[in-house]
Each structure stands twice: as structure tokens, then as C-alpha cells.
Amino acid sequence: MSFYCSGLLRLQRGALMAMWVAGSVGCASLPAHQGYQEANRLVETRIGLAPVYPDDGASVPGLPELSASPIDAEQAVRIAFLHSPRVAVSWARIGLSRADLEAARRLVNPGLSLVHLNASQGGEQISRSLALSVSDVLLRPVRQRYAVASMQQMQLQVASELQALAIEVEIGWYQAVAADQIAETRSLIAEAAGQSALLAQRFFEAGNINRLQLAQEQAASATASIESSRARMRAVQARSDLASLMGLPVEAHWATSRLPELPAADAVDPDSLVSLATAQRLDLIAARQQLDLREDAFATARRWRWLGRFEVGYERESEADGGVMRGPTFSIELPIFNQGQDVLARAEAQRAEAEARFDQARLEVRNNVRAALEGMQMAREVAERYQVELVPAREEVITRTQEEVNFMLKGVFELIAAKQAGYDAWQGYLESVRDYWIEHTRLRAAVGGLLPDMSGPTNPITPHPISAVEQHVHGDTQ
16 A cells, blocks of 8 residues: 555656646747748748738838829738738737647646535544646647647638738739729710710701711710719729728828730740649648648547546645645546547548548649639730730721821711720720739739749830820811
8 A cells, every 4th residue: 555655656746747847848938920920921932022910020111102103013012011901800810829829838727725624523624635637738749739730720821811912902903003094095985975976066056967966976975974984983993992902091192003014925834833833822731731730630539539637636634633634646537438439530520521621722723723824815815906906906997087087088977986986995905904914913823922934014004095186186176
């Protein structure tokens, strides 16, 4: 019996010493930048821009003078990283993950109990006990490993969210810029149609056209004016959407530049893009890490399935007659009815789910890259058809119609109609270039970062060349 007690006492002392050492190691707080810095670097290596995380001590990039010069797509992303509330929400999620890691690094606090009993014949009995969980000590490295993996998962998720915000801002910028230029074009069309209606009114009053022709010109003018208002409304909405993404009030004094021209032809190998996406897509990396974590959890569940509640402690009891009893305590859960079958089955199911999700994510990455590349190439083809064929053809029609008007072979109404068709073609060109850059941005999102050997935004598109003859035509019709 004495051998058993001395052995138990040594076990108790050893367990208490192990708990004290483990607890001392886990007392230091996490580094202030842990989690934030890693997520920041993940974003910077993929888009070339780094959001500023809380208390990083770095100099915050200055906000551009919004009222001084128009902002481009890159500046819009920088502004969003500084001012968008979505960035603060993402960093807050890192903070929650840090809190979970802090909890996993520390032992469960010991339990202290006190029992004070009064005897009916007088006297009292006092029991004091201190108990610590041995199972908590044994599983602490496992909990800490899982918490670190969860922190890494959160870093990937936050970096993915910030990267997605950058993509949304760029797409919003292209939409806002195109909407502004389209609104300008529709305004010019409405102005030309209005001039045509005024000219038709004078011709009708002079008896040169009938009422049907006058009504047709007036209806065309009203339609053009309505379309101009709608285009302006869409431009206002696109500006509002972009302002929300950047974290700026829509009424602030900021402006966007113009759509960039089409870059040189992109020679891209789809297989190389798929390989690049497989290596750098954050969601795929997160799915792979989740699978590794679930496999580790399954192995841990098999290893520790028999371990239940296991505590050691120390108790001191003061008897009513003045005597004192003291000694170690030992408590263990006997795995009679539950041998951890539920824990093992759950871990195995979670591992199978993580494996299926990883396979699904890998398949979606391959398909998304190829679909995005095809969408960008088709958008380029449409834009080039506008640029090389339709717009020049419409300009040629305007030039030849102007010559025939000069020789009185055609009327002014035909020239104005030709010019309106030219503006329609120009609007289609702007929309096709906008679609190309949006698809280009979506391809970058599908690949998960910067694209190799592909041109970025180029010089801005100049105003419509037909605008140069606007005053000449109107001067002839007044």
C-alpha cells in the first residue's frame, strides 16, 4: 500500500511539474503582427499591392489628391485598401483567430475546492483540494497544432477576401469609366438628334418635308434624349458602386480616367495558366491545408480515442478532532461504455469531406481558368472587330456622306443619321473594350495572381474621332 501511495505521489508531482513547465512556456503573448503580416504578404505577392494591417508601424501610403487628377484602377485599389470597411472586417477575423490560438496555447486553469462541514456534536471538518487536468496537458500540443493550422486557414481566407476586393474594385473601375464615356457618347447622339429635329422643324415650316418626316425626326430626338438620360443614370450608379467599394462617399471630389486601349495580342498557354493557378490560388491552398488538418485530426482521434477525463491533484483535510489528513488525488474516466467511436467516426467523415472539397476545388480552378481565358479572347475578338472594321467603316460612311451633302447629292438628314450610327458603333467599341478588361481582370482572379507575359492597361482611349466634325455639321445645319 505504501508503495502504491508513493508511486501515486511521484506521478502527481511529475504531472504538476509538467503542467507548470507547459503553462510557463505558454504564458508569453503572441507577436503583435502574427497573422496580419502573413495575410498581408499573401496579398502583396499576388497582386503587387499590400493592404495596411492594424498597428503594422509602416508608413501608410498617402491618399491621392482626388480633386486634382483622375484615379486609375491601381489607385482605386490602394484607396479601397485604406478606406474600405471590408478590410477592417477581414482584419477583425484575424483577431478572432489570434484569440483562439491564445486559448489553445494555455492550459486549463486548475480547480480549487473547499468544503467546510460542522459536526453535530461540535467541531468542524475542512477539506481543501487542488486538481489539474492531465489530459489537458497531454492534448495541449494537439490543440495548439490545430489552432496554428486554423490561424493559417484564416490567413488564407482573409488574403483571399482582400484579393477578391481588389478584383471587384478593378471591375467596378472599368464599369464606371466605361459608363462615363458611354454617357458622353449618348449625350453627343442626343445633341445630334436634337439638331436634326430643329432642322426638320424649319424644313417643315418651309414646306420641304411632310408631317410624317417631321414626326420621325422628333421621335428620334426624344428617343436619343431618353437614352442619354439612362446612360447618365447608369454612370451615376456605377460611380456609386465604385465609391462603396473604395470606401469613399459618392459626393466626394474624385474622378476616374478613361478606358485603356486594347494591349498587344496575348499569347497565353492555357496549360501554363492552369499550373500557375494550381500553385497560387489561395482557396485551393486552403482546401489542401484543410485536408491535411483533417487527416491529422483523424490520426489523433485514433491515437487518443481511449483517453477520457484524467486529473491529478492534492487534497488536505482537517478533521474535527484536530487531526490533518493530506495526500494526492487521482481521477480517470473509464472507457467502458464510450471508447471514442463517435469521435473517430466524425473525424473520418470530416476527412472524407475535406478530400472531396479539395478535389472539387481543383476541378473548379481548372475549369475557371480555361473559361476565363476563352471569355477574354472572345471579348478581344469583338473589340478588334469594332476597332478594325465597324468603327472605321462608319467613319468612312460619314466622310462620303459629307461629300455628297456638299455636292447636294444627299440631304443633311442623311448625314446626321450616318453620324448617329457612327456614335452607336463607337459606343459598342467602348463596351467591347470594357468587357475585355473585365474579362482580363477575371482571368487574373481565376489564376489567383498576376498573369505572366501579358500586357496591362495601356494608353487611354481618345475621344471619338467623329466629334471633330460635330461643329462643322451643326454649323452647316444652322
